[in-house]
Amino acid sequence: MQQTDAIQRDALGTPTAVLGGPVMELRSVSKRFGVVQALQDVSFTIQHGEVVALLGPNGAGKTTAISILLGLRQPTSGSAQLLGMDARSQQARSRCGVMLQESGVPTNLSVREVITLFRSYYPRPLPTARLIEMAGLEEKARARVGTLSGGQRQRLYFALALAGDPDVIVLDEPTASLDIEARREFWAEMRGFVQSGKTIVLTTHYLEEADALADRVIVIAQGHILADATPAALKSRITGKRVRFDLAAQLDEAVLADLPVRQLELTPHHVSLLSTDPEGVLRALFALDVQFHNLEVTGASLEEAVLELTSR
Numbered sequence: 158m159q160q161t162d163a164i165q166r167d168a169l170g171t172p173t174a175v176l177g178g179p180v181m182e183l184r185s186v187s188k189r190f191g192v193v194q195a196l197q198d199v200s201f202t203i204q205h206g207e208v209v210a211l212l213g214p215n216g217a218g219k220t221t222a223i224s225i226l227l228g229l230r231q232p233t234s235g236s237a238q239l240l241g242m243d244a245r246s247q248q249a250r251s252r253c254g255v256m257l258q259e260s261g262v263p264t265n266l267s268v269r270e271v272i273t274l275f276r277s278y279y280p281r282p283l284p285t286a287r288l289i290e291m292a293g294l295e296e297k298a299r300a301r302v303g304t305l306s307g308g309q310r311q312r313l314y315f316a317l318a319l320a321g322d323p324d325v326i327v328l329d330e331p332t333a334s335l336d337i338e339a340r341r342e343f344w345a346e347m348r349g350f351v352q353s354g355k356t357i358v359l360t361t362h363y364l365e366e367a368d369a370l371a372d373r374v375i376v377i378a379q380g381h382i383l384a385d386a387t388p389a390a391l392k393s394r395i396t397g398k399r400v401r402f403d404l405a406a407q408l409d410e411a412v413l414a415d416l417p418v419r420q421l422e423l424t425p426h427h428v429s430l431l432s433t434d435p436e437g438v439l440r441a442l443f444a445l446d447v448q449f450h451n452l453e454v455t456g457a458s459l460e461e462a463v464l465e466l467t468s469r
């Protein structure tokens with residue numbers, strides 16, 4: 158197979174990075190499953206060292222796009238490139254690490270045995286001890302996979318994705334089942350990988366995670382790309398502010414009926430709303446002598462921006 162000049166190689170001839178070209182690329186890709194059009198004329202590129210989040214509702218086409226990027230599925234039309242080569246190239250795929258929500262690893266093997274097994278698939282893997290340390294599983298190294306908790310399995314899958322010291326890391330819901338502390342530790346680990354030149358692509362339902370990690374967000378719905386921008390640019394599209402406060406007494410929703418309020422969430426003790434005129438809303442509440450505390454006014458979140466895009 159002819160290789161492009163944009164690929165940097167190690168002494169074994171293995172591609173290690175892309176110079177001057179995209180790491181991953183879809184060119185006018187469409188994919189049909191029978192009567193279902195999963196992707197329609199989708200094009201985007203991901204550059205070396207980027208963190209890109211693919212977001213969208215279930216069934217939007219995210220998994221199909223990633224499968225084509227990784228050479229696991231062939232597009233109905235269009236093309237996919239990985240590390241400057243055809244995405245189905247074994248050389249390119251050997252430089253990718255993939256973390257799935259459920260990897261189906263043998264449950265009767267120990268953590269150390271599974272990591273050792275996966276390391277054997279790659280020409281230049283990371284040391285077993287290093288992978289166990291990165292996953293925070295030192296105390297579980299001898300434990301059988303079947304005895305691990307959900308969060309511990311996620312950490313194991315993370316170690317397996319990094320076993321080959323990949324240039325590109327694809328993460329599917331990487332922090333599912335992790336507690337808040339473990340999630341933030343994972344984010345810090347990801348930032349370290351980016352600083353070392355890795356490229357990361359992730360899908361997540363934790364929009365806070367995408368906001369914290371991603372340089373770019375690609376929003377997909379019904380097989381089409383709705384947006385491709387930074388998290389800040391997407392949030393700036395939402396006109397209005399998020400207003401939150403706790404109530405001293407239950408509030409009748411009718412009080413807010415004539416005010417510039419949308420996306421209202423009202424419980425007996427808490428109010429969360431989006432408004433294009435938060436000052437006017439608060440003045441009206443003060444005039445009505447509504448008693449509240451713990452007031453918070455912020456810009457729109459990434460979740461709100463994505464929901465507005467996908468609901469149109």
